[in-house]
Amino acid sequence: MASNASAASVTTQAKLVLLGDMGAGKSSLVLRFVKGQFHEYQESTIGAAFLTQTVCVDDRTIKFEIWDTAGQERYHSLAPMYYRGAAAAIIVYDIQSQSSFARAKSWVRELQKQGNASLVMALAGNKCDMEEKREVQAEEAEAYAAENGLFFMETSAKAAVNVTELFHEIAVKLPRAPAPTAPGVVLTNQNRAPKNSQCC
Amino acid sequence: MDQTYDVVVLGTGLKECLVAGVLSAVERMKVLHVDRNDYYGGESASLNLLQVFEKFAKERAMDKSAIAAKYGRYQDYNIDLIPKYIMGNGLLTKVLVKTGVHQYIQFRAGDGSFVVGKGGKIHKVPANDKEALRSSLMGMFEKLRARSFFVFVQNFVETDPSTHGGYNLHRMPARELYEKFGLAAETVEFIGHALALKTNERYLDEPAVNLVKAVRLYSDSMARFDTGSPYIYPLYGLGELPQGFARLSAVYGGTYMLAKHDVEVVYDEETGRACGVKSEGETAKAKFVVGDPSYFPGKTKVMGQVVRALCLLSHPIPNVNDAESVQIIIPAAQCGRRHDVYVLGAGSSHNVCAKGRYFASVSTTVETNDPQRELEVGLRMLGPIDELFYNVSDVHHPLADGVADGAFISTGYDATTHFETTVRDVIDIYKRITGKDLDLSKDDFTAADTSG
Numbered sequence A: 001m002a003s004n005a006s007a008a009s010v011t012t013q014a015k016l017v018l019l020g021d022m023g024a025g026k027s028s029l030v031l032r033f034v035k036g037q038f039h040e041y042q043e044s045t046i047g048a049a050f051l052t053q054t055v056c057v058d059d060r061t062i063k064f065e066i067w068d069t070a071g072q073e074r075y076h077s078l079a080p081m082y083y084r085g086a087a088a089a090i091i092v093y094d095i096q097s098q099s100s101f102a103r104a105k106s107w108v109r110e111l112q113k114q115g116n117a118s119l120v121m122a123l124a125g126n127k128c129d130m131e132e133k134r135e136v137q138a139e140e141a142e143a144y145a146a147e148n149g150l151f152f153m154e155t156s157a158k159a160a161v162n163v164t165e166l167f168h169e170i171a172v173k174l175p176r177a178p179a180p181t182a183p184g185v186v187l188t189n190q191n192r193a194p195k196n197s198q199c200c
Numbered sequence B: 001m002d003q004t005y006d007v008v009v010l011g012t013g014l015k016e017c018l019v020a021g022v023l024s025a026v027e028r029m030k031v032l033h034v035d036r037n038d039y040y041g042g043e044s045a046s047l048n049l050l051q052v053f054e055k056f057a058k059e060r061a062m063d064k065s066a067i068a069a070k071y072g073r074y075q076d077y078n079i080d081l082i083p084k085y086i087m088g089n090g091l092l093t094k095v096l097v098k099t100g101v102h103q104y105i106q107f108r109a110g111d112g113s114f115v116v117g118k119g120g121k122i123h124k125v126p127a128n129d130k131e132a133l134r135s136s137l138m139g140m141f142e143k144l145r146a147r148s149f150f151v152f153v154q155n156f157v158e159t160d161p162s163t164h165g166g167y168n169l170h171r172m173p174a175r176e177l178y179e180k181f182g183l184a185a186e187t188v189e190f191i192g193h194a195l196a197l198k199t200n201e202r203y204l205d206e207p208a209v210n211l212v213k214a215v216r217l218y219s220d221s222m223a224r225f226d227t228g229s230p231y232i233y234p235l236y237g238l239g240e241l242p243q244g245f246a247r248l249s250a251v252y253g254g255t256y257m258l259a260k261h262d263v264e265v266v267y268d269e270e271t272g273r274a275c276g277v278k279s280e281g282e283t284a285k286a287k288f289v290v291g292d293p294s295y296f297p298g299k300t301k302v303m304g305q306v307v308r309a310l311c312l313l314s315h316p317i318p319n320v321n322d323a324e325s326v327q328i329i330i331p332a333a334q335c336g337r338r339h340d341v342y343v344l345g346a347g348s349s350h351n352v353c354a355k356g357r358y359f360a361s362v363s364t365t366v367e368t369n370d371p372q373r374e375l376e377v378g379l380r381m382l383g384p385i386d387e388l389f390y391n392v393s394d395v396h397h398p399l400a401d402g403v404a405d406g407a408f409i410s411t412g413y414d415a416t417t418h419f420e421t422t423v424r425d426v427i428d429i430y431k432r433i434t435g436k437d438l439d440l441s442k443d444d445f446t447a448a449d450t451s452g
């Protein structure tokens, strides 16, 4: 079977992981970004290993491989594998909840411990459509993000505010030359349907 | 935890994670998966250096900065508790691809496979007719005989008797098939131990068809990736495997709880059936419970022991052409034993060690009451060893099949250096639970839902 072919196209693959409290809106952000949908009663994305979506920035095409937590954040049982090789992470909190903001900070610490200096980290204050129930001020989050080298946006998966922008901004910030991947063997299933992805 | 599930799985070893993944993804059962440890993998975990000292050598334990000064970042180590390699064309590869779990893990081929022959000399293992002709293991005439054996194996199709050489391979013992090809004792030894990967000589009296299939698995694995090795191995260590199958289960709704130090099985007082688990004053109910032997005291028996030495080196294993990730088999007869001794090596190219450091393991089935000494023949081949940790583990077998008491218990990990028996045990547990055969020939049994 073929060994890892050198990339013929200019498309770079980037693993992106979502982190944050249960209910902050991680799965909803992914669903909005990848499928343009929103569900009031969002069930965890059953059966999705990861979703892919392509973003074009200038002369570059970034194919995001987006890993959702699959619910493993609920009892703090996310496996180390989840972070491995991630190029970007979105840490999500709910602007209506100080405790979800506190959890977001602990996720940031967890990521910093991994010691991957080239990881692009984004802090997303989600559900910004719920202004009247806001508990976390944008300034507070902005200041925290600046201190910790994250970039910050308030988003709404429901109202489609800043979702595309968030992913686009991550794509812009990804280092130009991706770390060369070790030569590997590719286990393939000839019968696997090609992944759904579109470009702009 | 106070909820009702279809099944509770205890322990996040590879077998348990495979069972959880398959029951979630294929059977769509509601799974609760619990581990007493605060990390994934149980016996099949890969631990960082801090965890390794903590587990095996508290007296030598160093703090993070001491480790950093001596060995580099502790997180850069992923030390397998049970080192093995994956056969490129073996059952585990099939399951990985069928479940889509291969997408979560990056693999690299091993660099080489070696066998110790007469006089302690290390030879590269020839795996097919062409390699046999070049091998340093055999003289000219023996090479030709070995070649015709390989051609026979290569042409073998189980369902087509015309490829069976006129023999009834299901009846004929393996020993007799060797005789038909006139193979010398040393050739028989390396075919049986280095290619068919038999751990002892019992297979000689078993049907030859098993031998033929085992040799074929080796050569098909060689051919699959064309890397000069039949083995593949995950970046970051074998501990990625249980994590990958756990994620499969989670993606299909499985619930994961770690660090439940006091978790234990609850048995129905009247029927004695396993009906759930309890921890920290909470109870999860289930129709049945699956788990590794450590969660079922009194329901298993010890069938043997395996001893493993986990070693850190500052150099690759010597005398194997600078191959970093290798397997060296020391056949039992070459070291006066009944079971083979296995040496495995890996390094930073598989992200199991910091740069410039190497991991090696030596393992065997315990035969005496001084297991550590039994490894000496392998340890001698490693050169200077920086740190050595011994891991002696009992191999438990369940006393019952679980059908009557709802306690489906996996078998402990044996001394084999690959995963064929591991997956077979999982297929067996699946059958005991569901009454069905797990069909690995079917394309992609989770395909319906895996695309974005």
Ligand SMILES: Nc1nc2c(ncn2[C@@H]2O[C@H](COP(=O)(O)OP(=O)(O)O)[C@@H](O)[C@H]2O)c(=O)[nH]1
Residues within 6 Å of the ligand: A020, A021, A022, A023, A024, A025, A026, A027, A028, A029, A039, A040, A041, A042, A043, A044, A126, A127, A128, A129, A130, A155, A156, A157, A158, A159
């Ligand atoms: N109002 C509002 N609700 C949202 C938004 N994003 C997600 N939700 C809701 O919040 C709940 C949790 O969302 P989910 O995506 O499952 O969160 P996750 O646990 O972080 O994956 C669901 O009921 C969503 O409908 C948003 O931007 N605004």
Ligand SMILES: [Mg+2]
Residues within 6 Å of the ligand: A026, A027, A028, A044, A045, A068, A069, A070, A071
């Ligand atoms: Mg979710």
